[in-house]
Amino acid sequence: MSNHHDVLLVGGGGAGLRAAIEIAETNSHLSIAVVSKVYPMRSHTVSAEGGAAGVIRDDDSLDEHAYDTISGGDWLCDQDSVEMFVEEAPRELLRLEHSGCPWSREPDGQIAVRAFGGMKNKRTWFAADKTGFHMLHTLFQTSLKYKSVVRYDEWFVTKLLVDDGRVYGVVAIELMSGRIEAITAGAVILCTGGCGRVFPFTTNANIKNGDGMSLAYRAGAPLADMEFIQYHPTGLPFTGILITEATRAEGGYLINKNGDRYLQDYGLGKPEPKPVLRSMELGPRDRLSQAFVKEVEKGHAVDTDFGPVVHLDLRHLGEELINRKLPFVRELCLKYENIDPVTELIPVRPVVHYMMGGVHTDMNGATSLAGLYAAGEVACVSINGANRLGSNSLSEILVFGARAGRAAAEYASSHTDTSTAVLAQAADERNRLQQRFTRKRSGERIADLRDEMQKTMEQSAGIYRSGESLSQAADTLHELQDRFASVTIEDDSRTFNTERISALELAYMLDVAETIVNSALRREESRGAHQRTDFPARDDKRYLAHTLIHREPDGSCRVEYLPVTITRWPPAERIYGT
Amino acid sequence: MNDRITMQVARYLPEGDAELSYQEYEVPYPREWVVLDGLNYIKDRLDGSLSYRWSCRMGICGSCGMTVNGEPKLTCATFLADYAPGPVRIEPLQNFPVIRDLVVDTGDFMRKLTSVKPWLIREEEKPLSEGEHLQTPAELDQYKQYSMCINCMLCCAACPVYGLDSEFVGPAAIALAQRYNLDGRDQGSKLRLDVLSDHEGIWGCTFVGECSKVCPENVDPAGAIQRYKLTAAMDSLKSFLMPWRGS
Numbered sequence: 001m002s003n004h005h006d007v008l009l010v011g012g013g014g015a016g017l018r019a020a021i022e023i024a025e026t027n028s029h030l031s032i033a034v035v036s037k038v039y040p041m042r043s044h045t046v047s048a049e050g051g052a053a054g055v056i057r058d059d060d061s062l063d064e065h066a067y068d069t070i071s072g073g074d075w076l077c078d079q080d081s082v083e084m085f086v087e088e089a090p091r092e093l094l095r096l097e098h099s100g101c102p103w104s105r106e107p108d109g110q111i112a113v114r115a116f117g118g119m120k121n122k123r124t125w126f127a128a129d130k131t132g133f134h135m136l137h138t139l140f141q142t143s144l145k146y147k148s149v150v151r152y153d154e155w156f157v158t159k160l161l162v163d164d165g166r167v168y169g170v171v172a173i174e175l176m177s178g179r180i181e182a183i184t185a186g187a188v189i190l191c192t193g194g195c196g197r198v199f200p201f202t203t204n205a206n207i208k209n210g211d212g213m214s215l216a217y218r219a220g221a222p223l224a225d226m227e228f229i230q231y232h233p234t235g236l237p238f239t240g241i242l243i244t245e246a247t248r249a250e251g252g253y254l255i256n257k258n259g260d261r262y263l264q265d266y267g268l269g270k271p272e273p274k275p276v277l278r279s280m281e282l283g284p285r286d287r288l289s290q291a292f293v294k295e296v297e298k299g300h301a302v303d304t305d306f307g308p309v310v311h312l313d314l315r316h317l318g319e320e321l322i323n324r325k326l327p328f329v330r331e332l333c334l335k336y337e338n339i340d341p342v343t344e345l346i347p348v349r350p351v352v353h354y355m356m357g358g359v360h361t362d363m364n365g366a367t368s369l370a371g372l373y374a375a376g377e378v379a380c381v382s383i384n385g386a387n388r389l390g391s392n393s394l395s396e397i398l399v400f401g402a403r404a405g406r407a408a409a410e411y412a413s414s415h416t417d418t419s420t421a422v423l424a425q426a427a428d429e430r431n432r433l434q435q436r437f438t439r440k441r442s443g444e445r446i447a448d449l450r451d452e453m454q455k456t457m458e459q460s461a462g463i464y465r466s467g468e469s470l471s472q473a474a475d476t477l478h479e480l481q482d483r484f485a486s487v488t489i490e491d492d493s494r495t496f497n498t499e500r501i502s503a504l505e506l507a508y509m510l511d512v513a514e515t516i517v518n519s520a521l522r523r524e525e526s527r528g529a530h531q532r533t534d535f536p537a538r539d540d541k542r543y544l545a546h547t548l549i550h551r552e553p554d555g556s557c558r559v560e561y562l563p564v565t566i567t568r569w570p571p572a573e574r575i576y577g578t
Numbered sequence: 579m580n581d582r583i584t585m586q587v588a589r590y591l592p593e594g595d596a597e598l599s600y601q602e603y604e605v606p607y608p609r610e611w612v613v614l615d616g617l618n619y620i621k622d623r624l625d626g627s628l629s630y631r632w633s634c635r636m637g638i639c640g641s642c643g644m645t646v647n648g649e650p651k652l653t654c655a656t657f658l659a660d661y662a663p664g665p666v667r668i669e670p671l672q673n674f675p676v677i678r679d680l681v682v683d684t685g686d687f688m689r690k691l692t693s694v695k696p697w698l699i700r701e702e703e704k705p706l707s708e709g710e711h712l713q714t715p716a717e718l719d720q721y722k723q724y725s726m727c728i729n730c731m732l733c734c735a736a737c738p739v740y741g742l743d744s745e746f747v748g749p750a751a752i753a754l755a756q757r758y759n760l761d762g763r764d765q766g767s768k769l770r771l772d773v774l775s776d777h778e779g780i781w782g783c784t785f786v787g788e789c790s791k792v793c794p795e796n797v798d799p800a801g802a803i804q805r806y807k808l809t810a811a812m813d814s815l816k817s818f819l820m821p822w823r824g825s
């Protein structure tokens with residue numbers, strides 16, 4: 001295996017694999033490396049349940065999809081990106097159909113679509129309620145046919161190699177052998193996914209630690225809109241396992257301890273027996289999660305060992321529909337809660353789910369560093385603004401995975417220069433890893449520092465925040481960075497040393513946590529998923545702008561703002577339930 | 579102590595150990611805890627040097643397969659309390675070389691999966707401008723069960739033939755081949771048959787049926803193998819009786 005490739009993808013989830021396939025199909029002479037810390041089909045795209053949005057019905061339109069996305073994002077989306085996104089999404093989903101994805105069908109054999117939160121029309125393609133699983137396996141299996149795709153399975157990237165503002169590759173550890181290698185490339189695409197594990201209660205897998213965000217940030221590329229964290233309103237208590245929005249799209253109700261469909265008290269419309277689009281249970285996730293907090297304050301939630309919950313009621317949907325359209329939900333409830341949704345209420349509470357922010361990119365995934373691209377949840381294009389609509393991100397990983405793939409391939413084809421300076425950097429990185437992350441028992445346990453970080457984030461940067469809680473959190477995180485320097489490592493083996501990986505992941509998460517808190521502290525308004533108790537209103541005069549956060553050489557952060565691109569939809573009030 | 583259970587965990591370090599040994603840990607086991615939570619408790623609180631794979635903790639990524647009291651299980655979907663009062667023994671999956679502790683080498687499994695050409699094969703690509711291939715729910719049902727495989731390898735760990743015969747591609751790969759063969763959009767079954775009927779591809783299976791018993795996704799790889807053998811037998815019979823149709 002030669003350690004030089006034309007394009008190197010960090011990440012083998014939906015975005016990474018889509019990029020790899022795009023390059024292999026359009027530039028078959030280019031060598032493509034997929035470097036992933038887990039086998040690609042284990043990536044967290046696998047857990048996505050509900051579906052992927054793309055207009056296909058005659059009674060729907062691209063403009064409506066764009067408007068739903070923009071209003072759902074509380075006008076923080078770049079509208080040129082959104083317009084391009086909604087246009088390319090259906091074609092991408094169709095392309096997956098041609099690769100064999102088992103999309104659910106209408107009786108006549110056409111693609112079926114379902115309703116989703118914040119969407120005015122049915123446009124969410126689904127494969128029962130294992131959409132992400134089927135998409136990922138289809139992409140992975142398709143990628144196997146291309147000889148130009150070289151996989152580095154279970155290789156963990158620790159650093160981007162940068163010389164004079166241009167990225168030339170990465171340093172990575174092979175888990176199996178422990179060897180540390182430079183892998184160089186003409187262009188690098190970060191496809192590392194989100195960072196939900198910065199919080200204690202999340203739907204995100206153990207591997208979602210914001211690696212790519214921290215890698216880019218440390219290499220000098222700014223992150224955008226990091227204060228916007230999506231809480232999904234319906235997670236199972238204790239595990240944080242997601243109960244998909246598709247349950248509500250199929251007609252499920254959210255009820256409080258008095259049995260009331262409480263969303264009617266929060267400007268989300270009137271309760272109707274059948275689901276109404278952009279109304280009640282099909283409102284946007286930020287508003288639903290905020291309504292939950294208010295219900296708890298009113299004493300309308302049900303107390304459990306794992307905190308307050310409300311109930312999701314699917315009983316009236318009937319066993320046949322649940323089995324046909326929501327079999328995974330039933331399986332998860334039975335397995336993890338010992339509850340059968342056909343006859344029982346499901347306890348749910350808001351859970352950290354998705355990162356709207358990420359590495360700042362243009363529409364082609366290009367970052368501010370030459371040769372570095374980003375796509376998928378790690379990136380902020382931005383089509384998700386202050387609140388992502390459910391089912392937009394599975395389409396986003398395809399559309400922007402493909403675009404970043406094309407752009408990176410083009411860049412790599414015309415920039416074949418190499419840098420010798422980065423080889424010295426790689427040697428330094430090898431030393432750093434060998435010295436700092438070998439056996440050391442002087443300090444605190446990784447898990448203790450991680451717990452403290454997660455608790456800090458939940459308390460200060462949750463559904464509601466304030467200047468005071470955020471400044472305190474900034475101090476705590478700073479202190480945790482210092483304490484991390486002497487963290488204990490008990491494992492001194494080279495072979496599959498997962499403790500060293502956990503320590504490196506904690507370092508990434510601490511960076512990401514700092515950017516979240518510092519971005520949130522400076523945004524003195526409430527918009528979408530960022531709700532400040534001390535600044536409860538949206539302030540378009542000051543903050544119709546993306547936050548860009550940069551890392552200074554001394555480790556501190558610098559924040560600046562970038563205007564939002566508005567094309568056809570001037571900022572307006574968000575109205576649901578009419 | 580009755581609020582703790584003893585976990586006997588297999589340990590193995592290639593640098594030092596000649597063979598696998600067991601280490602005992604006492605862990606809590608509240609009703610909600612799966613075996614994986616117990617392992618995470620050990621790693622976080624008791625012994626950071628224990629190695630194992632996991633990711634989703636919701637039974638879908640396929641990473642966390644191990645042998646629990648002798649049976650192949652997804653540790654994120656197996657509850658500790660079901661093994662009370664203990665002890666519960668955790669070992670790596672059988673039939674795969676051990677890399678370290680509970681981590682096995684999946685390279686052979688991945689090569690075999692790839693060998694059956696698990697992608698949609700068409701004689702002629704349909705242009706995107708012509709829209710989707712129609713596929714009714716009944717047609718989808720033809721292959722749906724075989725498309726549910728999460729590559730967790732439990733079936734291969736349970737299969738006595740997979741352990742003895744390194745040429746046998748194994749239940750998961752055959753089920754995956756069937757997933758595409760039975761998909762009306764696919765035209766590659768002949769190519770896959772060539773791979774599978776060669777060597778020990780499918781003929782190795784002696785119908786023990788353990789694979790289907792342990793599969794957490796009800797993929798029924800044993801059923802897939804049975805159907806495949808029938809197709810393969812018919813195919814060779816046809817080329818014997820009607821040689822002009824052979825190529």
Ligand SMILES: Cc1cc2nc3c(=O)[nH]c(=O)nc-3n(C[C@H](O)[C@H](O)[C@H](O)COP(=O)(O)OP(=O)(O)OC[C@H]3O[C@@H](n4cnc5c(N)ncnc54)[C@H](O)[C@@H]3O)c2cc1C
Nearest residue numbers: 011012013014015037045050051157193376377391393394
């Ligand atoms: C439970 C759940 C349900 C969801 N349901 C939906 C839905 O119904 N519809 C929808 O649109 N969206 C949904 N989402 C969101 C959506 O699934 C994700 O945003 C999307 O799948 C992210 O894909 P990705 O390719 O960007 O990242 P991932 O699939 O997370 O892949 C990240 C990749 O990066 C690799 N990686 C990370 N760090 C490193 C490193 N340091 N070195 C090497 N490799 C690394 C990983 O190995 C992995 O391969 C859901 C999310 C969750 C958690």
Ligand code: SF4
Nearest residue numbers: 727728730731733793
């Ligand atoms: S067939 Fe079943 S047991 Fe075998 S790998 Fe697939 S999901 Fe696992």
Ligand code: FES
Nearest residue numbers: 635639640642654
């Ligand atoms: S951790 Fe993903 S299947 Fe168990």
